[in-house]
Amino acid sequence: MAEGRGTAEAVDSILVALADPTRRQLLDLLAAQGEATATTLAEQLPVTRQAVVKHLAVLNAAGLVTGGRIGREVRYAVRPAALDATARWMAALAAEWDRRLANIKHAAEAAERDAR
Amino acid sequence: MAEGRGTAEAVDSILVALADPTRRQLLDLLAAQGEATATTLAEQLPVTRQAVVKHLAVLNAAGLVTGGRIGREVRYAVRPAALDATARWMAALAAEWDRRLANIKHAAEAAERDAR
C-alpha cells in the first residue's frame, strides 16, 4: 500500500477512532468474540444499535475493523494490521524525540564546556 | 502486569491528546526545537496563544509534555516516555488480537474437520 503519502491521514483516522471510549470498548468486545453484528454488540453496551453502527463505520474507515455480510446480517471482525502499524509509527516517533533530546543535551554540554 | 491500575486512564488521555491535529503539530514543533514557549509556538501556528496554552495543558495532563518556568516565561519540552509506553500498549493489543484471531481460525478448522 502507498506507505509514503497517505500514512499521516491513516494515522490520523486511527487515532481519532481510538480516542473514543465506546469505540475502544467495541473493539474489545469484537476481539473477545471474534465476530459480531451491530445488534449483538448494542445489547452489550448502553447505547442504541444505530450508535454502534456509526462507531463501526468509523472503525471500518480507519481500517481497524472489517464488515462482511452473511445473509441478512453483517458480521464485523477486528483487524490487527492497522493497529500494529500505528504502534510502530508511534514507537518510531518516540525514538525520534529521544534522539533529538539527546542531541540537544549533548550540544548544551558542549557549550558548557566551551564556556569554561 | 506491573503496569498498575491507572493504565487505562493514562492511555485514554494520551489517545485523546493525540487525536487532535493541532496538538500533534505542536508536538512536532516542540520536538524540533527542543524547548519553546506558548507565545513562540502560537506564532508558528494559525491559532491564538490561548488556544496553544489549552492544548499544552491537555498534552501536559497526558504526560506528553513538561512545562518549566524560567523568569517570566514558561518553556515546554517533549516527553517521550509516555508516548513510548502507549506504543508498547498498542503493540501488545495488536498481538492479543492476532492471537485471538488465530485461535478462532484454528477452532473453526477443527470444527470443519469434525463435520466431515
Add this chain to the structure above:
DNA sequence: GTGATGTGCAAGTCTGGGGTTGCACATCCA
C-alpha cells in the same frame, strides 16, 4: 404468504471542546 428479525436511511437533539476576545497580573530592561 406472514410474522419475526436484522439492516439502512433521515432528521433531529444536545453536550463538549476548539477557538476567540478582553483584561489583569507578573517580570524584565533601559
Add this chain to the structure above:
DNA sequence: TGGATGTGCAACCCCAGACTTGCACATCAC
C-alpha cells in the same frame, strides 16, 4: 520608574460528533 513583553483567568461563540427516534426495506423461518 515606566514601558514592553509574557502569562493567567474568565466569559463567550460555534460546530462537529455522539446518540436518539421513527420508519422503510430486506431476509429468514414456519
